[in-house]
Amino acid sequence: MDDCQWTVVGRVDEWPDEGGRLVAIGARRIGVYRHAGAWHALKDVCPHAGVSLARGPLKDGTVMCVGHGWLFSLASGEVVRGPKGFKVATYPVRTTPAGEVEIGL
Numbered sequence: 001m002d003d004c005q006w007t008v009v010g011r012v013d014e015w016p017d018e019g020g021r022l023v024a025i026g027a028r029r030i031g032v033y034r035h036a037g038a039w040h041a042l043k044d045v046c047p048h049a050g051v052s053l054a055r056g057p058l059k060d061g062t063v064m065c066v067g068h069g070w071l072f073s074l075a076s077g078e079v080v081r082g083p084k085g086f087k088v089a090t091y092p093v094r095t096t097p098a099g100e101v102e103i104g105l
């Protein structure tokens with residue numbers, strides 16, 4: 001993680017205590033989530049039919065795709081409810097003392 005290039009994607013106070021926001025870094029669309037006191041970032045597009053994951057409900061460490069209900073682990077990006085073997089990329093997230101949210105690529 002130390003050799004990541006960190007990019008500021010917003011301020012902590014722009015996120016709800018529980019929820020996600022869609023951000024863009026260049027052509028990449030990334031869902032950034034705050035859930036149960038932790039931060040997660042997942043490639044945004046659902047591998048099933050391309051629906052954005054970022055506005056899906058969060059529960060027990062997962063985000064649900066509002067398309068057809070697949071559940072993705074926020075930690076690993078793996079499908080935990082739905083067909084086995086699907087996964088979305090994850091990215092490291094950190095917050096800074098100045099209150100910024102950064103994604104590592």
Ligand code: FES
Nearest residue numbers: 046048049065067
């Ligand atoms: S588009 Fe995500 S589950 Fe179908």
